[in-house]
Structures are given as structure tokens and as C-alpha cells.
Amino acid sequence: MKDRIFALDIGTRSVTGIILQKQDQRYHMLDFFTLEHKDRSMRDGQIHNVVAVADTINQVKHHLSDKYGTLEKVYVAAAGRALMTTQATASVKLQDKPITTEETIRHLELSAVQAAQAKLAVEEQTANLSTYYCVGYSVLHYQIDNQQIGSLIDQRGDEATVEIIATFLPRVVVESLLAALTRANLQMEALTLEPIAAIHVLIPESMRRLNVVLVDIGAGTSDIAITNQGTIVAYGMVPVAGDEITEAVSDQYLLDFSIAEKTKRSIVNNGEAVVKDILGFESTINYDTFVNDISTAIDYLASQVAEEILRLNSHPPKAVMLVGGGSLTPNITSTIAEKLQLPVNRVAVRGIDNIDQLSSSENLPIGPEFVTPIGIAISANQHPVQYVSVSVNNSTIRLFELRKLTVGDCLIQAGIDIKKWYGKPGIASMITVNGKEITIPGQYGQPPEIQVNEFLSSVDMPITDGDQISIRKGEDGDSPYVTIEELLGDIRPIAIYVNDQLRPLYPIYKVNQQRQNKTYTLKDGDKIQWHQSCRVGEVIHTVSNENLSTEESFIVYVNKESIKFSVGTSIFVNNRRVDPGHKLRQGDRVHYVHTKEPTVKHLLDRLKKDYWYSIAIHFNKEIIQLSQPRYSIKGQQGLINQDTVLRHNDHIEIFEKEQPSFIFQDIFRYIDLDVTTMNGNFSILINQRPSGFTDPIHHGDRLEIIW
Template sequence: MKEQIFALDIGTRSVTGIILNQDKEGFEVIDFCMIEHDHRSMCDGQIHDVVAVANTINQVKEKLEQSYGTLTKVCVAAAGRSLITMNGTATLSLQNQPIKDSEIIQHLELSAVQDALEKVSQQEQVANTYPYYCVGYSVLHYYIDEQQIGSLIDQRGEVASTKIIATFLPKVVVESLLAALSRAELEMEALTLEPIAAMDVLIPESMRRLNVALVDIGAGTSDIAITNHGTVAAYGMVAVAGDEITEAISDTYLLDFPDAETFKRAIVQHKEAKAQDILGFETTISYKQLTKDITSAINFLAANITEEILKLNSKPPKAVMLIGGGSLTPKITKMIAKQLELPENRVAVRDISAIKQLTLNENLPIQPDFVTPIGIAIAAKRNPVHYISIYLNELTLRLFEMRTLTVGDCFIQAGIDVHKWYGRPGAASIITVNGKKITLPGELGEPPQIMLNGTVTTVDKPVKNGDFIQIERGKDGQSATITLYELIGEVKSMTVWFENHQHTISPTFFVNQQPAKKDDVIQDNDMIDWFQPKRLQDVIKQLSSIEYDRIKPFSIFVNGKEVQLSIGETQFFINQQKVDPSQLLYDGDHIQIIQGKQPNVQDLLAQEGKNYWRSITIFFNGKKIQLNQPAYIVKRNDERLKGDSLLNRGDKLQISTQSNGFIYQDVFQHVDLDLSSASGKFQVYKNKQPAQFHESIQPGDELEIIWSE
């Protein structure tokens, strides 16, 4: 049995009604009726005068009812040019805790859709977000700490965020459409979107993986839909269409606008037409001449369409399909192909003969401007859009079921930002670890509990008419709780050998300057210090009584210049190899220490290749004697040092050469003169000659003292 379908294409300039029959084999076009509006009751596809549009609809309906009886239900389409596309973003504080649940990501996406909806409301200057339906959204990118990433699952960072693109339809578009139908005593049987309608009959789903642009060039606007990756990826509109060409004809040939429109249709159909200008002169114009005369207008139309296609698609599509009355504009396909840098055979006008499973009545036209009304009838029957009622926390929602609706769609329509229903994060703790302040985040708040008809559900769960949804705020997170072990992690001990004994080197932990254990729970404002000795100099502090200063190089300053005394430096060996104290140790290493001695003045001079003592050999009373005296004067803070005076690290010494030579009296520092038996006077001699005690002496001199009665 055949089913009769009545569909209306309510356009800017006219209303087209069409009757189709549907059976198992497909659809058959039976009849149509097109009546133009009496005046500008519509603008850019939006009904501005409901009463006037209703009158035109009623005329079309009555005309068709004369042949097909009473018509009470109709399939219609909302203008795709009314769709609004907007980007939205949302962020989620992670506090370095990973996202484990994909539902949290879905909540983040819905918050981004809510953000896009708020932007649309601000852009359109409306008081709230309720006047819009969300037709759909796609995720553009995910981010962790502003770095783009493929997936948020198990990612760590401070902040997760997402960017989406969402499409919205103003409610007023549907409401005004319903009002006009009601005045014409028609009930909306099914609803679709104009771009979807045309797309559904010309580009089936199997072809939508291809990047194709469908352009419906009407009277006032050119509507554009882009397919890619199996879906309708974008919608767009430019306010330049067939009227632009009509106005160019009117200006070129001095024709009234209605006459120019009639002339345009005639010359496209017959390739030649007569026109009488406003002065009464009649002219016959050929199709070729018309094309030449209005080339600039055609190019302007093509440029606007091309620019919008590139804006929506970011690159030329693989092909472009043109429908609508304006698609018959001369040379429009070639100009669009040229501007998109496509081969000419990749841009084509498609009429209703391209619609599969459609039987045509031979008395009906097949022009491209009938693709949309037929598409409305077929698409509305195949994929009808209905209103459904949903109850959300005792709030009644009316949703436009353009696709499978979910719990998340209901939240968007109700203006609920799911993230604001999360529990509050637990209180954080601020601690200090080895002098550095660290914030320990509290637990994240739990997600809200969502119930669908009394059963726990998720935001991506489909809903149907009459469903009940409840959302309850999630539980607050707990304050930060962490043990010392959880904070620091596993720190392994190390075993070394020292003085033929095995020693275990373990880390040390202090909390608020008190020894602590790994299982101690960290509290807010705790000061934590821990250290794991890894270098030789640190291990020596634990194992040896050697003062740390003895480990460092033995440095002093001589006449303002730094000098390192190797004899005072302690030497270190690991596995019999001499190393620096900063050498890293490894498990099982053997340590050996050879301690340096505290150097004296003679050690200092010896390192410099100098001898502290200066010597000469003389003879005294016939005996050979060696006389010694310091060759250098060494002072430390004005204190004169001796050869065996011990030095300390950091000493500042002044060293100068001893300029005085040996004198006679120096001999008495090296001999023991027995005066117990001496009596009378004495005389001193040098080399058999009388001498004085202060007289200088030289090596080999013979000195003597002779006593006389």
C-alpha cells in the first residue's frame, strides 16, 4: 500500500509544496505547487511575518487539496542557515592526580558545550541559554597544562582542558515554523534541517566519508554543508545568492526587479529572451551575451561561496554539488571550480534526477530547485525529528530530537554545568621538604550521582520521551593524607666496606627536627628533612671520626697567594683507586683512608723547594762545628714562627728571606762553653787575629777563645 507524503519547502521568496507516494520500492513524485510570498515576509530563511507566511502556506495547501483531498499533516525543514557554530572550552583542576574514568572526560566536554552555548547567548545578546538547541558537538583537542594531547585518561598534570565545536539551532526558528503551520491548520508530521534534507537524498551515508561541499543557492542566501569522515562536518551560509544575479540583470538592462527575475528564468530555459526596459525599448538578449554582461556579478557570487567553503573546510573539498534555483546561474560551476582550483568536472549542478529510489512524473520539472523540497519529504520520513518531554529534577524539558538525545543533552538544555555538581576538593596541606615548600592536594571531589528512571547512569546514556532524570551533588573529597614513605618513595640502603667491616648506609628522616619513621603521617605545615648519603665525603661523616675539615684540601695563604699543602691532605681510595671525596659510592665498594698530618713551617718550605735552615761549617777551639740559622722569616699575625711550628688551614703567612749573616757570637748557640775553671781575662780570635763578638764569620773560619792570668 502506498503512503502519501506532503512536504513544504518554506523559502525566502516562495513556498513549494510537493506530494510524494512511498512504497517498498521507493518514492514517486506526484505533484507540486509553488507560490511566491506577496511581500518580504521572510528574511534569510527566518519567518518574520507568521501571518503572511501562513497565508502563502494555506494557498499552496488549498491548491493541492483540490486534487488530493484534505491535507492535515506536513513534513517541513528548519533553515540550515539558522544554525550557529561556536567553539567552547572547559578546564578541570587535576592537582597532579590522573583521570581514571572516561565519564569525567564526558563531563568536561559537556562543560565546554555549556561554555559554547553561553558564548552564543552573548553573541546573540539573549538573556539566557535556553532559546537554543544543541544539534551536536565534536571534540577538537584535549590539553594537559596547555600541551595538546591525544587522550586524558591516566594523564597527570595540574590542569586538564578541552576545546570543542558545537552547533546550535535557535528555538525561535522552530517555534515560528510551528506557529505558521498551525495558522494554516497543519500539524507538523516530521521535521528535519534543510542541509540534512538535501544531503540525505544526494549524498548517502556511504559517500559522506568523502570531503564534499553541497551548496543550495536560493534567492536570498546560499546555504553550504560540508561532509567529511562519514558525517556532516560543518554548515555555513552567505547572504549572496540568486537575487544578486537578478539585481545585476536589472541594472544592466534597466528592468524592474520582477521583470528581471522573469527574464532570468526565461533566458536560462530558452537560451534567449526578450526584455522591455523601463523606457519601453525591447531587446533580445542571448545566453552568451547575458553571461558576458553580468560576469562581475557571477564572479562575486562564486567568490563569496568559495570563501565560505574554504572557511568551513580549511581547504578545497574533493567536489562541489550545486542545487537550488541559483545553481542555474550561467558559468557559476566553472567560476567556483577555478577559484577552488578544482577540475571543472568536480563542480556540478545536481537536480532531482540524481535522487536514487525516486520515480518522476513526466509532467513535473526536474530542476535543481526541487531537490530540497523532495529531500525534506524523504529525509523527514526516513529520519524524522520529534519533540520529547524529559523531567530533570522536577523541571520539565522539551527537546528537539534531531539526533539520539542523551542525558548530557538534557543537562545542556537545562543550563546545568555538570562540573559545578562535583564535590569540593579536600583541603590541601603545605609542607616543607628539604627547604622547599610543597603543596599536597586533597582528594578530588566525587562526581555527581546521575539517575535515569531510578537507575544510576552516565551522561552518554540515551533518553526517550517521558524519562525522569535526577542529579545529586557529589561527595566532597577528603583532606590530604599521606605517609612519609608515600611522599618520599622507596629509598634503598647501601652496603660498603670500611676498615674491614661491612656497614649499611641508610637514609635519615626528620620531621620538625625529630627523627621520623616511614609510616608517619604527614601533617599540615610539617618540616621534613631527609638525606641519603651517596658520596664518599657524606659516608665518611657516618663511619669515621675524621673531622670533615681534614677531608678538604689543606690550603693556606703565603704572601697573599693560596697554597695547598699535599702533606696535610687526607687521601681516599675506593676499591684501591685514589678518588676525590665527592666520588659517588656504589653498593659493595671498599673504602680506604690515609689521613694527612698537620704540616709545619719546614713542610711548607720543603714543598716550595726551599730549606728552612741555612748552615756554615767553622772551627772553634780546634773542633769542627756546623752553625744553623733560619734562612727565612715566617710570621703569622705578627708572630714569628719556628721551623717546627704547626700550621692550620686558612693561615695567612708572611715569608721573607733572612738577610743577616752569621756573626761570631752565633757559635755559642751551638757549643757548651765550660766556664767553671776559667779565671782571668779572655781574648777572642778569628783566624789567629783578635776579633769581636759581633764580627761576621764565614765558612772555614777558625775561632778560638784564649784565657790569660
């Protein structure tokens, strides 16, 4: 039977055998035969009675071999409904150290897949994780501190989490399938998955980059497969399908289940059916009445399928393809489109006439229910699922090559928890900041080193049969390497003005009582003290390097009247008097004055009195200012002048003199005149008039001595 292909679709209700003839790159259907199981030997795609299923297979084989000769090898598929899908999460503590590589994210995703595998094992009450083959997973979302985020790269926070949805094929499904074939004297030529088979013949490889859903609506279950980015990313199943509609017909029209099934098919194919209910009444049911009567069941089926699609895919896909006998349910395409909020033309039933590789033939069956059986034959021939054997740390494991296998798949199947192969974090440092203890965690341990055939590799690298994989624990992390600036952050200076000069206030750091700059690398046990001079008294002390004297009240009695003024440091911020503890803000303007020992001049300034009476005269073309006290001031010790230091509670008497006057000879106290070098007579002139040494002079006069 050269170039002939024998394939079996072993379903829950029946077994369908197909004979295809390969002609170049196309396939011609020669024959098919379907036989129902005698009893419920299969449930939800799982063989429960190997002997009974083998008997049905044997009958189908003999029926076809009578026409086409001995059949020894067969292409088969594991049912999509046998796949198990579960969700799981994995988390890693960041401690404000972000993830920087995609490889770290892949490791986190694999940990989530392993968590899903363990979760499934608990649910199925088995301790052997290797009994489940991971056939694919997809990321639902990433989170930082429970907040959903698009990517984990360079994100800061306390904890990073990934949630995945993973699909597993129980090993027992394949083993029971092999057992039934062996009992029927058949050898498995190749294996595939039913969803993969249908997708391979309906969706060209170039279109698998699109997010498309295939739903095989059978009798008892609806199997779902989702493509995206060139591969199948998720599988699912809902236990609602064509039988749900048949039961609704049975309930609505009081029909036996088998008669209800025939009635359903007759109305769908012919537009009406004549039925007799269990009470013996005969009636004719047309298509519109039929659809209206079972609309609730149709809506329920569509809702269940749509909800599972959204659970697996997280959002509506680009399109949905329906195959299987249940896809002929009236209005199912439009109802699913409505549930997924898709245009009606994005959900369609696909039949065998949509299989491009299949040649037209009079032997072709009609309808979408034969897409999967034909897909099994073609897909298993073109893309058979093979066993792959690899070594992981010198232990041999076997995997089904349901898709392109990677190092990560091998680690999962080998039961290696990749998180445990990371190096330990470095020892943390304990430091004190302004009296508060802080723990600085050590640096992360290094990721494990993975080699394939003694070459460095990653978890994403594809593997082939016979590869030798080794994984070595990563190096432990070092102690933390943190500077003061990294710990406390970039503390910006406060800009203020002190006596009209800009003075930025930078933080002051001390480590173990020694002044340090912000680039100092912290060590275990360090005690940090830091502050930023924000109180005006501290700022003035820093700027002037002088200790501020406390501003105090000072009283002097002048002509028996008390005069009160301040001594010490007077401080003003934005023209408002403040005390040294006043806290400064950005842009404040500070003015200060030190008054240590008050003098008579300070007192006169307070009284707004000018101690000196002055005039300006011209002498030999120079302006000379002549001064003499305007006041006579008497203290407790006698006459005093403006430089005399005052004491608290001093009694002072101030008398204003009569209008002071000046004479010509007063100028000799202000000029240097060497008369020894001058010979002959001289003349004294005031404003060019002859005068004498004792003549009075006034403001603005011009004085001359002419020899």
C-alpha cells in the first residue's frame, strides 16, 4: 500500500478509519468507515476499556483491509479533550533590584510551569510529575507588587510575579492508546494531537502568526486550540457540545434522545422534520420554530465556548474556526461572535472543502465533522509527533515533540526546579541611619549555568534527539555594594541667600563620626548620621564660622529716660525677625547682624542723632571736611565720646552744644603744611579776601595761604 495512509480518529462515540492516497503534494481520499462503540468504553477522549476499544478498532481495520489489503501501521491522534490546562504563578523577591535580562524572566516562567505541573499532580492525586507532558504554555500577565505590567525588565518593586496557563498531556492517554492499537495488531506509525491535526490542514503555516482559535464541537465536548506568533499557544476543553443541543430538542418536543438527534440533523439539513412524541402526537417542526425553541441551549453552548476562549487567550482573538458535527448548530457562529464581540464574518464553520491539500473526490464525505479525521491522516504524515530522548545531568528523559522542544521543556520534564539552582544571595549588611537600623540585602546569586553538548546555552535554545544537557548551580551573591547616595537617594541642596549671597545647603554625612561624601561605600555595622542645615542659626554658623550670641534686651537711661535696644545676633528672614531655630525653605533670604558690645555710637544711631557736626571747605584746590562733636555726653565716669562702651543700666546725659563754629587755624588739624621750607611773607585769604588765623570759616569757603 505504497503512498497510502491509514488513519484512525478514535472518538468518544465512535472510531473512524480513513484511507488516503498521497499524490505528489496532495492527498486523495479513497475510503472511510465509521463504527460506534458498543458500550461506553471511552469517556471524554480517555480509553477506559482497552479491550472494547481495541475490538472496535479491529472491526474498522478489517472493513477497510478487505478492500485495500493488509493494514499494519496507522496514524492516530490523542484527543484534545484529554489535554489538561491549568493556571499557576511564580514570584521572585526583587528587594528593589530589578530584573535586567530576558533569561531571568524565562526562568521565572518555567518555575510557573513547574508550579502548574505540581498543581495538576495534586489535583490528580499523583506524586510523579513526569506523568504529564507539557505541550505548551502562554503568559497571562506579569505583575510588580500585585500591579499588572507589560514587561518585568528594569521594573523596581518588592516582588515580581508571572502568571501562566499551561497545557499538559497525561502519559496514560498515550499509553492506553498504544495498548489498544497493539491489541488490534496495529503499529503506531505516527502520533499527533487532534487540535494540531485540524489546525495544520486548515490554517497555513504563514497564517499561524495570527491569533486564531479552532473549536472542534463534537458530541460530548468542545475542544479548543489557539494559535499565535507561529505556534499553538493554548489548548482547552468545555464539556458542552452537540449533545447539549440534542437534549434540548428531546426536552422541548418529548422525544427519545436518539430520535431527537435524528430530528436535529433533519431540520439542519432539510429545513423541517416530522416527529411523533412519546405520547404519540405527530407534529411538523420547521427551521425557524426549531431555532427559537432551542435558543437557550444554543446561547449556553456559545457562552461556554466563548468564556473558555477568553480564559485561555485573555482577550478576543482575530478569528474563530468551527469544525466538528456540533458546529452545524443553528446560529452558533453569530452567537459566538456576539459573545466575543467580534464581527460576524470573523467566526465561520470550516469543512473538508477548505482543506487545500485534499483533492476533490466523489468519495469525499460532506460536512465539518470529517475535518479532524482527515487532518489526523495528513498532519500525522507531514508533522508526526516523535519521541525525543535527551540526557539531563546524566539522567535520560523522553518527551513528545508536540512542538519545537527547548532546554526549558527538558528541565520541566526532568523535574528540575530551576529556582533551586540559583546561587544563594550574599550576606546582608546591618547599618544604622540616624539611629534607625536598616538591613541591606546581599547581591543576588548568579543564575545556573546551562550547557548543551558542553556549550553554554539558555532555556530557550531548541534541542534535538540525543542532546546532553547539564545544569550547574550558579555562584553565590556577594555582600551588598551600596553607596550613601544609593541608600538615601539624591538629596538636592536647598538654595537660600545669606546677606544677599547665594548659599546652597548640601547634606552633611558622617559615618562612624567621620565626615564622608555621598560616594562612600557602606560596610556592615556602619553608623550613618546625616542632616541638612535647615535652621537659620546652623546656617549662619556654617557660613560665618562664628558662634551666635543670644539676642538680649539692653537698657540705657538717657537724660533719665530708658532706651531699650538689642545686643547679640539679630536675624531676619524675608525681612521678618526670627530666632535661630527658624526652619528655612527654598529661596529664603537671610540677613543677620552681630552686635557684641554696644557703644555710645549705637545709642546715638538708635536715637537718630549724628554725633559730629561737619563742614566742607576748599584749601589749595582740595576739599577738606572739618568736624567737631555736636553733643556733650556725660556718663557715670565723666565725659565720654561715641566710642565709649556702654553697660546695661548706664545713666547717660546728652547735651547739645551751641552751634559749633570753626576758625581758619582749625584746618591745620587736617592738613600737612611744612612751613620750614617757606621763606618770606605770607597772606591768608578767605574767599580771596585777606583774613586772619582766628577768622571764622563756613561751609563752602575757599581758604588760601599765599607766600
